[in-house]
Amino acid sequence: MTTLSVKRLLGRILRLIVRDSQKQEAIKQWVRRVRSSLGMRKQSWFDNGYLHLPEVQIKPQGTIHSAVLRAIAVSPQYVFALEQLDPPISAPIVNEADDRRLTFCCNICGATNTDVxxxxxxxxxxxxxxxxxxxxxxxxxxxxxxxxxxxxxxxxxxxxxxxxxxxxxxxxxxxxxxxxxxxxxxxxxxxxxxxxxxxxxxxxxxxxxxxxxxxxxxxxxxxxxxxxxxxxxxxxxxxxxxxxxxxxxxxxGDHEEFYPDLHEYRLISTAGKTFLYNRTSEGVEQIYDNLVFHGGDGFTLxxxxxxxxxxxxxxxxxxxxxxxxxxxxxxxxxxxxxxxxxxxxxxxxxxxxxxxxxx
Ligand SMILES: [Zn+2]
Missing domain, CATH: 3.40.50.150 (Vaccinia Virus protein VP39)
Structure with a gap:
């Protein structure tokens, strides 16, 4: 049985995925499974070179592995689902973090949380x-x-x-x-x-x-x-x-701005989809779809x-x-x-x- 820490697992994924189109397909399937196992709305969420997870929209710089790395940066829990990769990366994979438990004092409310x-x-x-x-x-x-x-x-x-x-x-x-x-x-x-x-x-x-x-x-x-x-x-x-x-x-890597030329912009909702309309300072009109919002009131794009x-x-x-x-x-x-x-x-x-x- 192989036991992998998150870091080692990630390293292994990265080595396997780099410039391997078959593995790109495997990653798509993996993401689909993660999404359905979390009961998320079905939609096209891996297209146009973007990997869509609930918390992240990243344009991969050439390779899928960087997208996965950055997706995990935002939602590290997804690494635990990688064992479902088809074909699997390694079977069986047991994440050593899985079975550890912790008792801690919440530094906000002061409650003792036992065996979490x-x-x-x-x-x-x-x-x-x-x-x-x-x-x-x-x-x-x-x-x-x-x-x-x-x-x-x-x-x-x-x-x-x-x-x-x-x-x-x-x-x-x-x-x-x-x-x-x-x-x-x-x-x-x-x-x-x-x-x-x-x-x-x-x-x-x-x-x-x-x-x-x-x-x-x-x-x-x-x-x-x-x-x-x-x-x-x-x-x-x-x-x-x-x-x-x-x-x-x-x-x-570098800071990535998803909408670099925002000038006069607004969100437009039509047919159940939301788009970002922008007119750049040079007067060029742009429409973005596949927007990712975080929860909460206000402008959470x-x-x-x-x-x-x-x-x-x-x-x-x-x-x-x-x-x-x-x-x-x-x-x-x-x-x-x-x-x-x-x-x-x-x-x-x-x-x-x-x-x-x-x-
Ligand atoms: Zn608390």
């Missing part, structure tokens, strides 16, 4: 706290936030009242927005409802006001000039303040795929001159166990004094 499948705990988006429904991503946000403020990772239930610390969230998850508002001078903000914040057009009255900002899986949806949004986030922070950032990102190097560059160029830290370490005490080494939580700090260097 590690597969579930280490799914970036799955609700794995039985009490509040927190996911790995939101626990990781709180891990980074409390570590930066208190010098150690703390559950919100034991964080000291710190009303002198001002923070703002962008469409933050209600489950942690409430306790944050109790502990800090914090408020949540929204693009489509009060209190409003359009991160591509922030009034000067909001500049240098906050000790921390939270932007969790928002920046992949900001239309147009995302550089501007990052620059505004830096401007909103006091000197020495920091941003807690999560976005889906891939470990290598998945606009771009970041990369690690691209994110660091954009942060450095946007005024985050006080150092960038990727939270790579697991903290199983609080249910933070990453099956992958990308799509992690990033903290970007503004220097204490204008123009001073990190450190």
């Amino acid at each position: 499948a590690l597969n579930l705990v280490s799914d970036r988006e799955a609700p794995s706290c039985k009490e509040c429904g927190s996911s790995l991503r939101v626990r990781s946000v709180i891990d980074a936030l409390t570590s930066e403020i208190f010098g150690e990772s703390l559950p919100l239930s034991s964080a000291p009242l710190s009303k002198s610390i001002r923070g703002v969230g962008m469409s933050d998850w209600e489950g942690y927005a409430k306790p944050l508002a109790r502990i800090f001078s914090y408020h949540n903000s929204f693009y489509h409802q009060e209190p409003r914040l359009d991160i591509t057009n922030v009034p000067e009255s909001e500049f240098e006001k906050y000790d921390f900002l939270i932007s969790s899986d928002v920046m992949e949806h900001v239309p147009n000039d995302v550089d501007k949004a990052f620059a505004y986030m830096a401007k909103m922070l006091k000197p020495g303040g920091f941003l807690v950032l999560t976005v889906p990102y891939k470990p290598d 998945f606009m771009r795929m970041f990369s690690e190097a691209g994110l660091i560059k954009i942060l450095e160029n946007s005024g985050f001159d006080g150092g960038i830290k990727i939270y790579r370490d697991d903290d199983p005490r609080y249910g933070i166990v990453w099956p992958i080494s990308w799509c992690l939580t990033i903290v970007a700090r503004k220097a204490q004094h204008a123009g001073s260097n990190p450190g």
Whole structure:
């Protein structure tokens, strides 16, 4: 019997899939099975060179393997379904993560979760706290936030009242927005409802006001000039303040903008399908179909795929001159166990004094 970790399994898939048209067909079938096993709506979701999974739309750069890699970056749980590949990659494959279990304290609601499948705990988006429904991503946000403020990772239930610390969230998850508002001078903000914040057009009255900002899986949806949004986030922070950032990102390569020439655009729904209509600044009309939306209110079209190097560059160029830290370490005490080494939580700090260097 072969036992494979996610990483080794992924490596094996990549070696097998590269420039192999038969394997491309196998991947299509695999994706179909994953989709049907999850009870997802049947549609054409592998065509025009795009791999469509519920969370991701990626144009492969030449090879299917990079698409799969990036799909897994966003939805790592899909790697577990690869044993269903036809023909199978290796039979039987037992993922060593499958049978491990974990007891952890939720750092958001404080509940003890006993004997939970590690597969579930280490799914970036799955609700794995039985009490509040927190996911790995939101626990990781709180891990980074409390570590930066208190010098150690703390559950919100034991964080000291710190009303002198001002923070703002962008469409933050209600489950942690409430306790944050109790502990800090914090408020949540929204693009489509009060209190409003359009991160591509922030009034000067909001500049240098906050000790921390939270932007969790928002920046992949900001239309147009995302550089501007990052620059505004830096401007909103006091000197020495920091941003807690999560976005889906891939470990290598360049940032990919799916709709690079957006100018005058709108969504059009017709015959049960939604299209993106755009007129570029040169007056060229464009229509995009096969759009991928993430859940939630407002404009949740998945606009771009970041990369690690691209994110660091954009942060450095946007005024985050006080150092960038990727939270790579697991903290199983609080249910933070990453099956992958990308799509992690990033903290970007503004220097204490204008123009001073990190450190
Ligand atoms: Zn919880």
